[in-house]
Amino acid sequence: xxxxDIMGGLAKGLMAIETFTAExxxxxxxxxxxxxxxxxxxxxxxxLTLAHLGYADYDGKYFTLTPRILRLxxxxxxxxxxxxVVQPLLDQLSDELGESSSVSILDGxxxxxxxxxxxxxxxxxxxxxxxxxxxxxxxxxxxxxxxxPEERARDVLAAAPLAPRTSFTRTDPEAVLAxxxxxxxxxxxxxxxxxxxGLRSIAVPVLNARGATVAAMNIGVSATQQSVADLVDLYLxxxxxxxxxxxxxxx
Amino acid sequence: xxxxDIMGGLAKGLMAIETFTAExxxxxxxxxxxxxxxxxxxxxxxxLTLAHLGYADYDGKYFTLTPRILRLxxxxxxxxxxxxVVQPLLDQLSDELGESSSVSILDGxxxxxxxxxxxxxxxxxxxxxxxxxxxxxxxxxxxxxxxxPEERARDVLAAAPLAPRTSFTRTDPEAVLAxxxxxxxxxxxxxxxxxxxGLRSIAVPVLNARGATVAAMNIGVSATQQSVADLVDLYLxxxxxxxxxxxxxxx
DNA sequence: GTGCATTTGTTGAGATATCGCACAAAGCTG
DNA sequence: CAGCTTTGTGCGATATCTCAACAAATGCAC
Numbered sequence: 001x002x003x004x005d006i007m008g009g010l011a012k013g014l015m016a017i018e019t020f021t022a023e024x025x026x027x028x029x030x031x032x033x034x035x036x037x038x039x040x041x042x043x044x045x046x047x048l049t050l051a052h053l054g055y056a057d058y059d060g061k062y063f064t065l066t067p068r069i070l071r072l073x074x075x076x077x078x079x080x081x082x083x084x085v086v087q088p089l090l091d092q093l094s095d096e097l098g099e100s101s102s103v104s105i106l107d108g109x110x111x112x113x114x115x116x117x118x119x120x121x122x123x124x125x126x127x128x129x130x131x132x133x134x135x136x137x138x139x140x141x142x143x144x145x146x147x148x149p150e151e152r153a154r155d156v157l158a159a160a161p162l163a164p165r166t167s168f169t170r171t172d173p174e175a176v177l178a179x180x181x182x183x184x185x186x187x188x189x190x191x192x193x194x195x196x197x198g199l200r201s202i203a204v205p206v207l208n209a210r211g212a213t214v215a216a217m218n219i220g221v222s223a224t225q226q227s228v229a230d231l232v233d234l235y236l237x238x239x240x241x242x243x244x245x246x247x248x249x250x251x
Numbered sequence: 252x253x254x255x256d257i258m259g260g261l262a263k264g265l266m267a268i269e270t271f272t273a274e275x276x277x278x279x280x281x282x283x284x285x286x287x288x289x290x291x292x293x294x295x296x297x298x299l300t301l302a303h304l305g306y307a308d309y310d311g312k313y314f315t316l317t318p319r320i321l322r323l324x325x326x327x328x329x330x331x332x333x334x335x336v337v338q339p340l341l342d343q344l345s346d347e348l349g350e351s352s353s354v355s356i357l358d359g360x361x362x363x364x365x366x367x368x369x370x371x372x373x374x375x376x377x378x379x380x381x382x383x384x385x386x387x388x389x390x391x392x393x394x395x396x397x398x399x400p401e402e403r404a405r406d407v408l409a410a411a412p413l414a415p416r417t418s419f420t421r422t423d424p425e426a427v428l429a430x431x432x433x434x435x436x437x438x439x440x441x442x443x444x445x446x447x448x449g450l451r452s453i454a455v456p457v458l459n460a461r462g463a464t465v466a467a468m469n470i471g472v473s474a475t476q477q478s479v480a481d482l483v484d485l486y487l488x489x490x491x492x493x494x495x496x497x498x499x500x501x502x
Numbered sequence: 503g504t505g506c507a508t509t510t511g512t513t514g515a516g517a518t519a520t521c522g523c524a525c526a527a528a529g530c531t532g
Numbered sequence: 533c534a535g536c537t538t539t540g541t542g543c544g545a546t547a548t549c550t551c552a553a554c555a556a557a558t559g560c561a562c
Contacts, residue, residue, distance in 0.1 A: 005296050005299045005540095006296070006299065006300050006303055007259050007260045007263075007296050007297060007300040007520070008260070008519070008520085008549080009258045009259070009260025009261050009264075009520080009548070010260050010263070010264030010265075010297060010301070011300055011303075011304055012258075012260055012261070012306065012549095013260075013261030013264065013265070014264070014306065014323065017321065017323050018322055028510080028511090029511065030509075030510055030511080031524090033510095035353070039549075039550060039551080040510075040511075040512090040551080041511090041512080041513085041549080041550075041551085042548090042549065044256070044406060044511075044512080045256050045257070045258050045548085046258060046261060047262050048256045048257065049257050049258040049262055051267065052262075053262055054359075055265065056273045058401050060426060066358065067356055067358040067363045068358055069323055069324050070324040070358075070360070070363055070381050071324075071383075072265065072268050072269065072271055072320055072323050072324060073321040073322075073323055073324030073381065077353050083377065083504090085378065087379075091369070097485075105318055107317070107318040107319055107321075108305075108319070112321060115288070115379075118342070127368070128334065128338070129379050129380055129381065130321050130380065130381065132319050132322065178342055215550085220390075225350050235557090240527075242309070248536090258547095258548075259520085259521080259548085260519095260548080262549095263521095279538075279539090280538080280539065280540095281537080281538055282537080286516065290521070290522050290523080291512095291522095291538085291539080291540095291542085292521075292522065292523085292539095292540085293520085293522075295539080295540080296520080296521090312539095437550070484513070496508090503560095503562105504561105505560105505562095506559105506560090506561090507534105507558100507559085507560085507561105508557100508559075508560095509556105509557080509558070509559090510555100510556080510557070510558085511554105511555090511556075511557090512550080512553105512554085512555080512556095513537085513553090513554080513555100514536105514551105514552090514553085514554105515550105515551095515552095516543080516549105516550095516551095517551100518547105518548080518549070519546105519548070519549080520545105520546085520547070520548075520549090521544105521545085521547080521549085522543105522544100522545075522546100523542105523543090523544095523545105523546095524541105524542095524543095524561100525541085525542090526539100526540080526541080526542100527538105527539080527540070527541095528537100528538080528539070528540090529536100529537080529538075529539090529546090530535100530536080530537075530538095531534105531535090531536085531537100532533105532534100532537095
C-alpha cells in the first residue's frame with residue numbers, strides 16, 4: 001500500500017468480504033485472516049466494522065454476510081441499462097424457440113449472467129443474474145474473448161488454469177485461441193457439452209450502435225434433442241435478429 | 252469514528268459505493284462527495300482505490316462500477332440455500348398458474364428478491380434477484396413484517412416515511428400494523444394495487460422446519476383479470492402447497 | 503478429568519498511513 | 533477574461549496497521 005491515494009483499509013475490507021463464498025458462508029476471525037492474508041487483528045476490525053454497518057452478522061464466534069451486501073452489487077446491476085433492455089427480447093426469444101436464453105458480460109476470466117429467460121432445465125446448476133461461469137469453455141465467454149485484442153485474450157487464458165468441466169472441454173489455450181479466430185470470422189460461437197454433459201449452446205455478441213461488443217447472448221439446448229447443425233440452422237437466425245434489434249437500441 | 256475497532260476507511264468506501272444507483276450510474280468525484288457526505292479528498296481516494304482494485308472504471312472524469320462489484324454480493328447470494336431450493340418450485344408454480352411468482356427476504360425496510368419466475372409482464376419495472384421494493388406496501392414485505400415482534404415491525408414502519416406508490420397505498424403506520432395482525436391470524440397477505448396500479452398480489456411466509464419465517468413467497472396478477480376473491484380461492488391453495496413442500500426441505 | 507500444546511480472540515505501543523482542511527490548478531460558461 | 537465549479541495536493545492532527553505479547557478457549561493424549 002505504498003501508492004499514494006490508495007486507501008488500504010477499504011482494500012482490506014473488500015478482501016475480507018470476498019473471502020466469504022458458497023463453501024465458507026460462516027467464518028471466524030482467524031478463518032478470514034487466513035483466507036485473506038490479513039493480520040488477525042486487522043481482519044477482526046474489518047469484520048466488526050462490517051457488522052457495525054449492518055453488512056455482516058456476528059454471533060460472538062462466526063460472521064455471516066447479510067443481504068445488505070447485495071446493495072453494493074445491485075447498484076451496479078441497476079446501473080447497466082442492459083438487463084432492462086434485453087429482458088423482454090430474451091423472454092420473447094425464449095418463448096419463440098422453447099429454449100433457455102441468456103445474456104452475460106465478461107469480468108476477467110468469468111462470464112456474469114445479467115439476464116436470463118429459462119425454459120426447461122437442461123443444466124444441473126441454477127443460473128441466475130449474477131451467476132458466474134468460466135469464459136474459456138462457454139459459448140458466451142468465447143464470443144467475448146474473441147472481441148478482445150488477441151493479446152488480452154491470451155492473457156486471460158494464461159491466467160486461469162482452464163480446468164475441464166467435462167471430457168469434451170478444450171483445455172489447451174492454443175486450441176481455444178484458434179477457436180476464437182474462427183468465432184471472429186463467423187460471428188458466433190458454438191459449444192458442444194464443454195460446460196456440462198448434455199448441453200449444447202450457441203452465442204453471438206451483443207453489439208452497441210458503434211459495433212462494439214458489450215455482452216453476449218446465447219441459447220442453450222439439450223444435446224439429446226438438438227444436433228449441432230440444428231443450432232446453426234434453427235437458432236442462429238433468431239439470435240441474429242435479436243442482435244440487430246439490440247444494436248439499434250444500445251447507445 | 253471514535254469507536255474502537257471500527258475502520259473508518261472501509262465504512263467510507265462502502266458509503267461511496269452505495270452512492271452509485273440506477274439514476275446515477277456515472278459519477279464524478281464531487282458528485283460522490285455530495286451524495287455521501289464525504290470530504291472530496293476522501294471520496295477521491297475511495298474512488299481511486301476502487302478503480303485500482305478493479306471495482307470501478309475511471310475515464311479521467313467519471314467513475315462507474317464494474318461487474319467485479321457483484322462478487323461481493325454473489326458470495327452472499329450463493330451462501331443462501333434458498334435460491335437454489337426455491338427456484339424449481341417457483342418455476343413449477345408459475346407454470347401451473349400462468350402467473351409470476353417470487354421469493355424475497357427482508358433487509359431493514361426493504362424486501363430483496365432472491366428468486367423469481369416471471370410470466371406476463373404486469374409490472375412496469377423489471378424485477379430480478381437483488382431487486383428491492385419497500386416492505387410496508389408489498390405483500391411479501393407485510394408477511395415478513397408480520398413475523399417480526401410487533402415492536403420491531405413498529406420500528407421499521409417508523410423509520411421509513413411510508414411514501415405512497417399509488418393512490419391505494421396505505422401510508423398510516425397504524426393501519427399497516429393492524430393489517431399485520433390480520434396477516435398473523437390468516438397466514439397470508441394480500442395487496443390490491445398498493446405497489447403499482449393494476450397489480451394485485453398474495454403472499455405467504457416461507458417457513459423452515461422449525462416454523463420460523465425465513466422468507467416470503469408471492470404470486471402477482473393483473474387487477475383487470477383477477478379479483479381479490481380469485482387470489483384467495485385460486486392461488487392461496489397453491490401457495491400453501493409449495494409452502495408445505497419448502498418447509499419439509501428447509502433446515 | 504489433568505496436563506500440555508496449539509489455536510484463537512483481544513489488547514497495547516510504536517510506526518505508518520489516512521483525514522480533513524486550506525489552497526492551487528484546471529475546466530467551463532457567458 | 534472574470535467568475536464559478538471541479539479537481540488535485542501539501543500538511544498537521546488523528547486514526548489505523550503491524551507486530552508482539554497475553555489470556556482464554558480448544559484439542560488431544562492418556
